[in-house]
Amino acid sequence: MKKITSRFPNLKVLLVEDYFINQEVTKDILELMGCTVDIAEEGNSALEMARKNPYDLILMDLQIPNKDGLEVTRELRKDPGINKKPIIVALTASALDGDKEKCLEAGADDYLSKPMEAEGLEECLRHFFQNQLVVSS
Ligand code: MN
Numbered sequence: 001m002k003k004i005t006s007r008f009p010n011l012k013v014l015l016v017e018d019y020f021i022n023q024e025v026t027k028d029i030l031e032l033m034g035c036t037v038d039i040a041e042e043g044n045s046a047l048e049m050a051r052k053n054p055y056d057l058i059l060m061d062l063q064i065p066n067k068d069g070l071e072v073t074r075e076l077r078k079d080p081g082i083n084k085k086p087i088i089v090a091l092t093a094s095a096l097d098g099d100k101e102k103c104l105e106a107g108a109d110d111y112l113s114k115p116m117e118a119e120g121l122e123e124c125l126r127h128f129f130q131n132q133l134v135v136s137s
Pocket of ligand 1: 017018019061062063064
């Protein structure tokens, strides 16, 4: 695995993911980059946590129990109670072209395909949070 050199020690991330292995892998990568990570396993708790906490980034699996990731994204985007607008990146297992459009239409800023790779996630954070990047050797 490529060595991760980017650090984002001020980023608060909500990882919405129902599959344990994916939770562990993604959380590990984020923590290597110094992020603080909370996990929601299904749609209703994802919404509740996102409403209570000012996350910088929400990684949103599309296939989760109760409400799917697109539905949660739509609800968050039209919620006037959220005073800090998080970056939302959808996580999708299929790389079908239509999927990306659906994500963006729902209000996501971008999407990443699974399985999650450290390099892709690092690049994504560098893209959206360049101003918070701390580079270490
Ligand atoms: Mn899932």
